[in-house]
């Protein structure tokens with residue numbers, strides 16, 4: 003059996019394991035190791051799985067994940083998040099679905115300091131989900147909005163995904179970041195519109211708040227102060243070069259810690275916050291370890307090579323090639339982690355793109371948007387899993403249903419970006 | 433026929449990937465009449481850069497290419513070639529390390545693998561955003577990203593503050609001013625787009641990075657005699673020189689890019705003879721070599737001398 | 752027997768949580784101290800020269816300890832399960848399945864522990880050190896090996912508890 007066949011079979015088996023209720027992380031691990039062994043041999047496969055956890059757990063860039071989770075946990079425990087949503091509730095007043103919209107907005111702001119979708123999704127879930135539930139929002143809508151909002155982090159700069167794409171294809175990192183800005187902000191706008199549309203179609207999913215007076219709205223702004231104080235600290239610190247985005251996560255967590263201390267949190271409470279952070283991080287990192295293992299299997303199966311060879315043989319027009327490649331990304335994205343997918347496939351696909359004359363920066367943007375979709379599409383959607391981990395009482399199916407309108411909105415955005423390359427290229431200098 | 437998996441960390445489709453590794457793969461396939469096929473795994477898709485040598489020893493990859501410096505302390509003798517005063521350009525560097533390896537200077541550092549060939553980057557220089565670095569005093573307190581521990585030692589003895597940082601973080605950290613500068617050969621400046629952000633370049637050769645292309649021992653022994661002959665014919669100095677030539681070309685292109693941008697370039701060709709620079713660099717070399725002695729590795733000074741001799745021989749051969 | 756296993760499982764959980772909590776707090780402290788001292792250096796134009804070296808690698812290895820220990824302490828609770836097609840399975844079967852799947856993590860923990868131990872021995876032999884602080888890699892790998900062993904052992908304990916005693920872990924999520 004060819005290695006590509008084993009690759010395809012492996013992805014099928016992965017689905018089966020998930021259906022059999024095997025934990026997601028273990029499913030990816032098993033298929034990753036088993037598939038790797040089929041192609042290369044057991045001794046190499048066991049050797050691979052031995053080193054993957056250390057590789058993932060010592061990856062400095064990932065250290066932002068537990069720190070952003072800690073920030074969220076402390077913000078939640080110290081009452082900061084409660085105040086924020088009290089304020090946004092007042093600000094939105096009688097608006098239907100206002101909290102979901104402000105959650106999306108917060109995700110957007112958060113994305114501007116975070117390169118990682120998972121960090122964005124996990125922190126905002128800690129902060130926003132309990133509040134939306136408290137105000138009786140439909141859980142599918144609430145978690146769907148958060149899962150989708152989390153994906154904004156992959157496009158709004160800084161973005162680890164765009165950075166990796168730029169380095170893989172030897173494009174300018176600055177250009178890639180600028181190219182991602184408008185599409186990212188479009189995502190923010192489109193998600194807010196999506197909520198408005200959903201509210202029109204299914205008014206029962208969220209309650210309208212009580213109308214509020216302008217004086218109340220103004221007074222409520224004080225509730226935003228600590229939250230935006232931490233945000234500003236991180237943003238200014240990064241933009242003035244006092245710390246890196248990765249360090250910014252720790253600084254944000256520390257500032258929130260000071261706030262919590264100020265609000266009277268002490269030893270036992272702090273220890274509980276640390277333990278909660280660790281428990282939540284564990285869920286994410288188990289899956290990252292699984293995804294990395296699976297990634298090595300996909301890599302040696304060369305399944306992406308055969309797909310692109312096939313595309314090449316069809317002699318299609320550039321736009322058809324682009325659509326085929328995006329379709330492949332969409333399908334792979336159902337199963338795989340976004341960054342692993344980029345790293346494995348871009349080197350293969352990029353030469354095709356160059357040979358048919360597609361702009362590499364524009365291609366990068368639409369590719370990253372498609373890859374980002376993979377974070378929220380079933381059956382393997384990392385953002386959805388993260389939220390599931392934070393909200394055990396909400397069903398996975400419920401979250402995936404809730405995220406569907408946002409997937410549709412992403413398709414609209416993708417179509418616009420394909421039809422109007424200027425949306426991506428306008429801000430790119432030269 | 434036999435398939436060999438080759439793992440390295442350079443981006444797929446990059447010049448390094450195409451002109452060194454894919455070219456090597458093609459040569460091996462053609463000369464074996466299709467009996468040997470090589471699958472290229474670029475961009476750390478088969479093993480991470482700092483795990484690649486081990487992954488090769490353990491058989492995850494059949495062939496692994498990586499920097500010895502990514503596992504600090506494991507290849508102490510090989511890294512002597514990284515010290516200042518040894519390598520002037522990448523072609524010469526490849527010739528030097530391959531010569532030292534062929535002479536058996538690296539002790540038993542590679543006893544658990546079958547080495548195919550070795551090569552190096554061109555010399556690494558200092559690149560800064562705002563500071564015109566003309567003497568080591570100008571470096572005082574600047575935060576400079578260091579590539580390997582050996583280069584970090586040199587930076588430290590020149591008065592800079594070396595910072596260890598993953599390569600993908602460099603660009604944004606430079607942009608935001610978390611880093612004041614970095615050390616790279618010209619080639620890396622172009623590949624990582626860092627010429628965009630740096631405007632001062634101090635072309636003082638103070639380190640290089642050594643690379644090894646190693647093969648899994650069992651994978652090598654499994655080959656038929658004729659297959660092994662093809663691998664042997666594509667090992668050693670010939671491919672060291674090819675790789676060196678590729679890096680030299682990339683260095684030239686990287687420098688050209690900075691020149692075209694009108695950047696300030698200070699050239700200090702022989703820092704060990706330069707009154708401003710020789711102090712800290714000699715101190716760094718001494719620190720490294722005496723560090724080896726304190727670990728019980730006594731032949732360090734001999735290897736450094738052998739490297740200087742090899743350098744003269746390589747220069748003579750080239751001219 | 753069941754009580755003994757449960758007690759041991761809980762005790763090892765406390766151990767893992769302790770290591771993880773301390774390592775996570777240390778991660779935070781290292782970065783905050785590094786950033787603060789760096790900023791002071793800039794503010795005082797170089798007068799305050801106190802600094803932290805190697806913060807990136809300290810954070811990396813502390814994260815390894817924190818998360819390995821935390822994975823060991825939370826393995827039976829920290830799993831996401833796709834329940835799309837298994838709503839109607841009865842509780843006993845689900846509990847036994849959970850126990851069975853924990854054997855997978857037992858294998859993972861033991862394999863990784865073995866690998867790390869090999870790495871520790873080999874790093875010790877080759878004199879491998881970290882890039883910035885020149886800390887010996889051997890002891891770092893050895894501690895990590897111990898934490899992976901903890902992951903393997905705790906997974907095994909709860910696998911047996913689930914499979915044999917039908918002991919249900921409270922927070923494995925229902926959908």
Ligand code: NA
Pocket residue numbers: 113114115116117118154155156157158159160161
């Ligand atoms: Na972002």
Ligand code: NA
Pocket residue numbers: 335336337338375376377378379380381382383384
């Ligand atoms: Na998906």
